[in-house]
Structures are given as structure tokens and as C-alpha cells.
Amino acid sequence: xxxxxxxxxxxxxxxxxxxxxxxxxxxxxxxxxxxxxxxxxxxxxxxxxxxxxxxxxxxxxxxxxxxxxxxxxxxxxxxxxxxxxxxxxxxxxxxxxxxxxxxxxxxxxxxxxx
Amino acid sequence: xxxxxxxxxxxxxxxxxxxxxxxxxxxxxxxxxxxxxxxxxxxxxxxxxxxxxxxxxxxxxxxxxxxxxxxxxxxxxxxxxxxxxxxxxxxxxxxxxxxxxxxxxxxxxxxxxxxxxx
Numbered sequence: 001x002x003x004x005x006x007x008x009x010x011x012x013x014x015x016x017x018x019x020x021x022x023x024x025x026x027x028x029x030x031x032x033x034x035x036x037x038x039x040x041x042x043x044x045x046x047x048x049x050x051x052x053x054x055x056x057x058x059x060x061x062x063x064x065x066x067x068x069x070x071x072x073x074x075x076x077x078x079x080x081x082x083x084x085x086x087x088x089x090x091x092x093x094x095x096x097x098x099x100x101x102x103x104x105x106x107x108x109x110x111x112x113x114x
Numbered sequence: 115x116x117x118x119x120x121x122x123x124x125x126x127x128x129x130x131x132x133x134x135x136x137x138x139x140x141x142x143x144x145x146x147x148x149x150x151x152x153x154x155x156x157x158x159x160x161x162x163x164x165x166x167x168x169x170x171x172x173x174x175x176x177x178x179x180x181x182x183x184x185x186x187x188x189x190x191x192x193x194x195x196x197x198x199x200x201x202x203x204x205x206x207x208x209x210x211x212x213x214x215x216x217x218x219x220x221x222x223x224x225x226x227x228x229x230x231x232x
Contacts, residue, residue: 004157031217042203042222043158055217090157096210096218101146103220105157 004106021076025093037088120223137204144206
């Protein structure tokens, strides 16, 4: 079965640079979520999109932005990177209009800021 | 402020043992409670989930017990194996509301590192 695909899997950036993370949800899923997971921590919700519209926002820094495109893939753009942005970034998708609440996660992008 | 509190932080059992991980929540609007298993460097994988209208759910070796009045739920792993060694997260979410206030975001517990010795 198709899963959530994230790219790249690993990314190394310098401070103050910009990074773009991509997410391809499970086909026909209508909702995409982004989470950030620091070392030894639980995933923290950043932002979500339902049917390509921003639906919910968590503790996402103003330096970060995200969007969902017509083909339902999503991108998380991170600017002015800081050392503290080093983390695993996960995308998840679900099918909310089918009242299926299960969220399926991708393998994540490990961002290292040096 | 952690809306979902998980314990213990770490747990060591022998093969065949039954580790139990507990979670407690405050927000009574939560109505969906999944458990995720995560291996190092990998994404969380959905194990099993429960809604408040049932007190117990079993899937294979995994069982969720749910106590709505106490606002607590727990994961039991029967006949644990070394391959079960991973970090386990409980989570909770509020019902999807297309009217515009809830879209299923997950609030996670702090995680439990489980080690199963051979």
C-alpha cells in the first residue's frame, strides 16, 4: 500500500540558510499535517491543511511557512535557519471527510543546521 | 503544559513479559486515542487506537484499556519480544469538525522507551 513519502530524507544546512521539505500524502487523503520532533522529544504539531486550505496552526515559527498544492503534495519552507531547528520533521496524512481519523506518518526528514 | 501525560519514561522487561504504559489526559473534548510505535530515525507507526465508547480493544498482542471517568488509558503488550524494543507514544485528538475548529491534529505524550531483553 502507498505510504506518505517525504523528501529529502536528510538535509544539512548552515545557519541563516533556507530549507524546503516536501511531503506526498497517501493518495486520496484530504489532510496533511506537519510535526517537528526534537531529540528525545515527542512530535510537536506545526501546521495542517485540509483540502489544500490551511486548517490548523500549532507552534510554528514565523520563519516557517507551508502550503499544499493542487496535487495535494505539501511543502514546508524554513528560512533563516537556526541551530535549534535541527530536528526530525514528519509529515502525516489522513482522510477526515471519510471520518477515518487515523493519521499515517512518513519516514521523516532529518534536518541538521550547522 | 503537557495535555497528555505518559509514564513511565522508560521500561525494561524480559522477553515474554507484559509491559504496561499509561497515559492520562485533561481535555474531555479528546475522543480519539491512538498509540504509535517509533524506531530510531523512523516515523511513528500507528499500532492501535480506541474511542471513548469502548473500555478495551485488542489487536494481536496489543491491548488498549480505557477508563473514561478517570481520563486514563493504557497500552499492554502481551508476550513481548526483543523486536518490540522501541519508543511508544500515546496521543489524543479532538473530533474532526468541518465547521472549522478541529482537523484531527494529534497531541502526543512524552514517550516511553521500551527495552525487551532476550
